[in-house]
Amino acid sequence: MTSRDPLLRFEGAARAYGDVLAVAGVTCSIAAGSFVALVGASGSGKSTLLKMVNTLVEPTAGRVLFGGEDVASLHPAHLRRRVGYVFQGIGLFPHMSVAENIAIGPRLTGEKLPDKRIAELLELVELEPAMGSRMPDELSGGQRQRVGVARALAGEPELLLMDEPFGALDPLTRDALGTKVRELHDTLGLTTVMVTHDMAEALLLADRVLVMDAGALVADESPRALLAGAGGEIAQGLVSVPRQQAERLAALEGVGETRR
Amino acid sequence: MGDIWDILPGLGDKLAAHVVLSASAIGLAILIALPMAVWASRSPLVSRLALSLASLVQTIPALALLALFFPLLLSLRAVFGEGLPTLGFLPALLALTLYALLPILRNAVTAQANLDPGVLEAADGVGMTRWQKLTLVEAPLSAPFIMAGIRTASVWTIGAATLATTIGQPSLGDPIFAGLQTQNWALVLAGCLASAGLALAADNLLWVIEVGLARRSRLQTFGGMAVVAIGITAALWAQGSGNDERRIVIASKQFSEQYILAQLIGGRLEAAGYAVEYRDGLGSAVVHSAVASSSIDISVDYTGTIWTNYLGRKDNPGREAMYETIRDWEWRENGVRVLGRLGFENAYAFAMRGERARELRVASLADLAAVAPNLTVGGDPEFFERPEWIAVRDAYGLRFARSRNFAPTFMYNALQSGEADVISAYTSDGRIAADKLVVLEDPEGALPSYDAMIMLSPRIAADEGVIAALTPLVGAIPVEAMREANLAVDREDEAKLTPKQAAAELAEKAGF
Numbered sequence: 001m002t003s004r005d006p007l008l009r010f011e012g013a014a015r016a017y018g019d020v021l022a023v024a025g026v027t028c029s030i031a032a033g034s035f036v037a038l039v040g041a042s043g044s045g046k047s048t049l050l051k052m053v054n055t056l057v058e059p060t061a062g063r064v065l066f067g068g069e070d071v072a073s074l075h076p077a078h079l080r081r082r083v084g085y086v087f088q089g090i091g092l093f094p095h096m097s098v099a100e101n102i103a104i105g106p107r108l109t110g111e112k113l114p115d116k117r118i119a120e121l122l123e124l125v126e127l128e129p130a131m132g133s134r135m136p137d138e139l140s141g142g143q144r145q146r147v148g149v150a151r152a153l154a155g156e157p158e159l160l161l162m163d164e165p166f167g168a169l170d171p172l173t174r175d176a177l178g179t180k181v182r183e184l185h186d187t188l189g190l191t192t193v194m195v196t197h198d199m200a201e202a203l204l205l206a207d208r209v210l211v212m213d214a215g216a217l218v219a220d221e222s223p224r225a226l227l228a229g230a231g232g233e234i235a236q237g238l239v240s241v242p243r244q245q246a247e248r249l250a251a252l253e254g255v256g257e258t259r260r
Numbered sequence: 261m262g263d264i265w266d267i268l269p270g271l272g273d274k275l276a277a278h279v280v281l282s283a284s285a286i287g288l289a290i291l292i293a294l295p296m297a298v299w300a301s302r303s304p305l306v307s308r309l310a311l312s313l314a315s316l317v318q319t320i321p322a323l324a325l326l327a328l329f330f331p332l333l334l335s336l337r338a339v340f341g342e343g344l345p346t347l348g349f350l351p352a353l354l355a356l357t358l359y360a361l362l363p364i365l366r367n368a369v370t371a372q373a374n375l376d377p378g379v380l381e382a383a384d385g386v387g388m389t390r391w392q393k394l395t396l397v398e399a400p401l402s403a404p405f406i407m408a409g410i411r412t413a414s415v416w417t418i419g420a421a422t423l424a425t426t427i428g429q430p431s432l433g434d435p436i437f438a439g440l441q442t443q444n445w446a447l448v449l450a451g452c453l454a455s456a457g458l459a460l461a462a463d464n465l466l467w468v469i470e471v472g473l474a475r476r477s478r479l480q481t482f483g484g485m486a487v488v489a490i491g492i493t494a495a496l497w498a499q500g501s502g503n504d505e506r507r508i509v510i511a512s513k514q515f516s517e518q519y520i521l522a523q524l525i526g527g528r529l530e531a532a533g534y535a536v537e538y539r540d541g542l543g544s545a546v547v548h549s550a551v552a553s554s555s556i557d558i559s560v561d562y563t564g565t566i567w568t569n570y571l572g573r574k575d576n577p578g579r580e581a582m583y584e585t586i587r588d589w590e591w592r593e594n595g596v597r598v599l600g601r602l603g604f605e606n607a608y609a610f611a612m613r614g615e616r617a618r619e620l621r622v623a624s625l626a627d628l629a630a631v632a633p634n635l636t637v638g639g640d641p642e643f644f645e646r647p648e649w650i651a652v653r654d655a656y657g658l659r660f661a662r663s664r665n666f667a668p669t670f671m672y673n674a675l676q677s678g679e680a681d682v683i684s685a686y687t688s689d690g691r692i693a694a695d696k697l698v699v700l701e702d703p704e705g706a707l708p709s710y711d712a713m714i715m716l717s718p719r720i721a722a723d724e725g726v727i728a729a730l731t732p733l734v735g736a737i738p739v740e741a742m743r744e745a746n747l748a749v750d751r752e753d754e755a756k757l758t759p760k761q762a763a764a765e766l767a768e769k770a771g772f
Contacts, residue, residue: 054385076384077389078387080387092379093396094376095401105386151386
């Protein structure tokens with residue numbers, strides 16, 4: 001952790017839907033430059049917490065500070081243009097070409113993104129610049145999410161929010177795109193918060209893992225500490241899944257060798 | 261039916277009026293429906309309310325909806341002043357707009373509800389304002405569906421606009437109604453062909469735009485829109501090039517005699533140098549108020565009709581007293597000048613086939629009452645609601661097995677085919693003699709007299725030129741001459757005449 005003020009801070013942030021408390025008062029800070037994974041089972045409140053940052057969800061109590069300012073005091077459209085957002089639904093605009101999709105953020109502020117910059121962004125996510133003229137329905141799922149990432153990066157955001165970004169992709173694409181995003185995070189100096197239900201993905205990509213359960217933050221550890229057994233019962237339950245899978249795979253390999 | 265090709269080119273005016281009316285109604289409906297759809301997409305309550313209201317409007321028959329705007333606008337004159345038109349374009353526009361709302365609104369609301377939630381989340385996520393989201397995402401994605409709704413609305417509206425004729429708005433319904441009443445099938449077909457052709461053309465053109473929107477082809481979308489715009493502009497220009505000065509508007513109700521007399525009156529006024537316009541096929545109930553409010557300038561009405569329907573009288577003081585009372589009442593209450601009586605009566609009378617009457621031994625309404633429980637009575641669409649019928653029914657205790665409504669021209673066919681045993685005929689009708697019908701006597705004098713009168717609206721009540729041109733008609737048309745003219749128009753053999761030709765013959769016989 002640096003001595004700088006946190007880029008993002010949750011202060012008792014809570015969200016109720018009727019009687020159900022989706023997020024039950026979360027307090028934590030996220031430093032600029034960090035890659036934070038927000039992990040938990042379905043319904044643990046991780047997506048709701050993430051969406052409080054770009055005000056797609058409004059807290060019913062507490063507040064969220066972005067760069068020291070309460071997000072509720074900012075104009076939602078202006079705030080969201082400073083925050084890249086990538087989500088499982090991808091949500092490319094089907095009536096716009098790939099290039100138009102990527103350029104949409106700057107276009108909203110009346111700025112025209114130069115073709116050169118669009119080509120650069122496509123290259124960043126490992127797509128051919130010629131792809132720019134294609135329509136979204138001509139792309140594969142993985143290509144679409146790459147465009148989604150390029151669109152999120154087009155406005156040079158201070159913060160990148162990702163909500164199960166790779167959830168709908170096949171394992172190979174998922175792994176490649178995850179690695180790519182981490183690489184972009186490092187080279188572009190981003191601050192990234194990624195929601196995932198996959199602990200393996202969180203451990204491999206993030207510098208810091210937040211674990212949520214029933215709307216509350218139950219663990220806040222580095223991947224190394226989690227693997228070393230820190231974080232408590234719920235966090236360890238989640239860590240045990242990939243660990244056991246790895247052990248079973250290793251055992252399978254061992255069996256194969258003895259039979260040879 | 262070769263005549264159709266002679267009639268069609270003459271329908272240019274009606275076509276232009278039809279296009280302008282339909283396009284205005286659809287345009288207005290779009291202007292109302294789209295903001296409503298946006299509002300509805302933000303509030304389920306508004307959505308439910310708007311859709312049920314639009315559906316409710318659809319359940320009202322188009323003809324009734326059009327007619328309802330007349331009294332509505334008349335009562336609104338208290339707010340907007342006497343200048344508010346109650347007949348013609350305005351009520352037709354409003355009724356058709358209401359009618360066109362549903363398909364546009366429903367498609368727009370459905371399109372919005374079916375937008376991919378992921379796309380909407382992305383729109384918010386990239387930082388669109390509400391307006392940007394609407395214009396950059398929601399509108400373009402909904403456009404093909406909304407266009408489909410506009411297409412449906414256009415076909416409906418163009419079809420329903422033919423009914424605007426009944427409230428005095430020229431449209432392609434004019435030849436249809438005129439043809440139906442005078443059994444001029446070529447005229448009916450020409451009107452139907454023209455309006456169906458227009459509906460098909462609009463449907464196809466809008467389809468081109470719809471596909472253009474769906475394929476995101478600007479060329480196709482804007483090309484289609486340009487053609488639509490050219491069509492509407494041409495219609496507007498064709499309409500605007502007509503004479504702007506107020507013409508003398510002559511009404512006719514929905515039967516042959518009215519068409520003939522309108523032509524007779526119009527012919528004389530034209531000869532006197534007046535510009536004349538005909539509003540054919542008006543609903544009977546509309547005509548009187550239309551003349552009183554100067555929406556129409558001249559009509560031919562009947563003493564019995566005014567006596568029972570507008571004076572609300574049930575007594576029968578005799579022909580002369582009735583006429584004088586009406587003349588004074590019209591002048592005093594409405595500022596309408598009753599120029600005079602034409603010289604014939606078109607009274608309601610009950611008629612039967614001669615054979616059937618002899619078979620049942622019926623010569624008078626009193627005889628009829630005894631056998632009525634086994635008979636079917638036929639009347640024109642308004643007859644069984646009229647006070648005359650109620651008076652006759654009660655005076656003789658008439659109880660029929662069945663009563664059926666027919667358009668006036670079809671009543672006589674119904675009598676011949678046995679679908680009705682007795683009908684409410686009109687004494688000036690040529691078919692009474694031609695079909696050898698027996699007119700039943702009215703010993704109780706329950707049916708009032710029906711002298712045909714020329715009525716002048718307050719606007720031209722003092723116009724000396726009009727009065728001079730029409731006064732010679734007073735007392736000039738004996739019932740035999742009127743019957744002959746009516747028969748000439750109603751008959752279906754080669755001696756059939758158009759109302760205009762019959763009017764010319766009638767004028768000749770009357771000595772003009």
